[in-house]
Amino acid sequence: MNSVCKRLCGMIFTAATVSGVAAAAQAEPGTPALAPTRLDRLHDYLSHATDARGYLGGVSLIMRDGVIVDWRAYGYRDLARHKPMRKDDIFRIYSMTKTVASVAVMMLVEEGKITLEDPLSRYLPGFDAPQVMTGGTAEHPTLRSASKPITLHALITHTAGYPAGLKGDEEAVKRMERVDPHGARDLRDFAERMSHVALAADPDTRFGYDGASIELLARVVEVVSGKSFDAFLRERIFTPLQMKDTGFTVPASQRDRIVDLTTMDDRGHLAIADTASAKHPGERLNGYDSGAGGLYSTAGDYARFAQMLLNGGSLDGQQLLGRKTVELMLQNHLTMLSPPVTQFSQAEGFGIGGLVVIDAARRGQLGSNGQYGWTGAASTYYSIDPKEHLVAILMLQHLPREGVKDLPRISRNFYDLVYQTLP
Incomplete structure (x- = not known):
């Protein structure tokens, strides 16, 4: 059992009681992985960010x-601030699920069961003649045939052209909402509903971040593998990586470990969010196995997943993906666009399952070109940096709100504070 497994499976708790990084530095002779005194800046910042006026924990x-x-816990896991946060507490990771779903897709690519250039219509009915909405209203749209088929590659890179809230998408979004894909009872139902949705742009002509594309890929995984998406993830990813606290639901016996999901109310006070999983922690975030945002997980579990990617597809003797597959995932796939960047940043492209930093200087925060990662809607973040052999994870549990005085977004500060510790 190597050092990664030992620490994630138990030894880290002993090290943590002897002041975390100091114990780790003593256990690993030579230059410390981080500058211990500079870690105090990170710890002080996160302690302040989770004080009585900040995030719960x-x-x-x-x-x-x-x-x-x-590996540290800060603050509390409940709105009453009575239960101190623990390192193994459980979070709703929302869109960090997308990277997991992308790994599932790439497993099928490696097995020769699919290719990324396959049309979606090869696996799901109703997608053989996609249409693009070019004008009109949700009730009376103007439609034309798409210039090319929707491929699996377009779905996994968010370039399929589905309505994504971009400028000009308003009526296309309304039209999609009429079929209510997110009200589906399972992924088969989700795909059937999406087969009636018009695109907002031709495939491969823009980046438009959306969840529907990944849900469709999750359904492809089911069709091709012959297993439910939940079963596929458990058997092929979570069990091999010993991610015992990751899933679409949380067992009743473990639900006391779930962190309260907050949002800011109209008076500027933290309140429990108005979502099913916030009101009933441990229940499904969606009615179906959402590859776009349905998982619960812990920092420790997700660290094992992230380290697997950083290792080139393997961890503790478990080979989930080949090295070249991971290399492909961590490259910018938006090179057909000009500029080849996401809707969020002129310094970031997109790989398979996460952003790729292509201009660290323009991004304006500490990091590296080639850095890869993603976020979740409820303030969860992860990044892997192949150049620095680094994994950094921050788990909070707060849904931001526009139009009110909300808590500050702290991911940029977090990553700056992580990188300034590197010797």
Whole structure:
């Protein structure tokens, strides 16, 4: 059992009681993975960010060279602030699920069961003649045939052209909402509903971040594998990686570990969010196995998943993906666009399952070109940096709101504070 497994499966708790990184530095002779005195800046910042006026609490975890060098819990996990946050507490990770779903797709690519250039219509009915909405209203749209088929590659890179809230998408979004794909009872039903949705742009002509594309890929995984998406993830990813606290639901016996999901109310006070999983922690975030945003997980579990990717597809003797597959995932796939960037940043492209930093200087925060990662809607973040052999994870549990004085977004500060610790 190597050092990664030992620390994630138990030894880290012993190290943590002896002041975390100091114990890790003693256990690993030579230059420390992080500058211990500079870690105080990160700890002080997150302690302040989770004080009585901030987030309820959070968990941060940093790995360097395959070893956990810092793993801490801050604040509380309940709105009453009575239950201190623990390192193994459970979070709703929302869109960090997308990277997991992307790994599932790439497993099928490696097995020769699909290719990324396959048309979606090869696997799902109703997608053989996609249409683009060019004008009109949701009730009376103007439609034309799409210039090309929707491919699996377009779905996994968010370039399929589905309505994504971009400028000009308003009526297309309304039209999609009429079929209510997110009200589906399962992924088969979701795909059937989406077969009636018009695109907002031709495939491969723009990046438009959306969840529907990944849900369709989750359904492809079901069709091709012959298993439910939940079963596929458990058997092929979670069990091999010992991600015992990751899933679409949380067992009743473990639900006391779930962190309260907050949002800001109209008076500027934290309140429990108005979602089913916030009101009933541990229940499904969606009515179906959402590959776009349905998972619960922990910092420790997701660290194992992220380290697997950083290792080139393997961890503790378990080979989930080949090295070249992971290399492909971590490259910018938006090169057909000009500029080849996302709707969020002129310094970031998109790979398979996450952003790829292509201009660290223009991005304006500490990091590296080639850095990869993603976020979740409820303030969860992860990044892997192949150049620095680094994994950084921050788990909070707050749904931001526009139009009110909300808590500050702290991911940029977090990553700056992580990178300034590198010796």
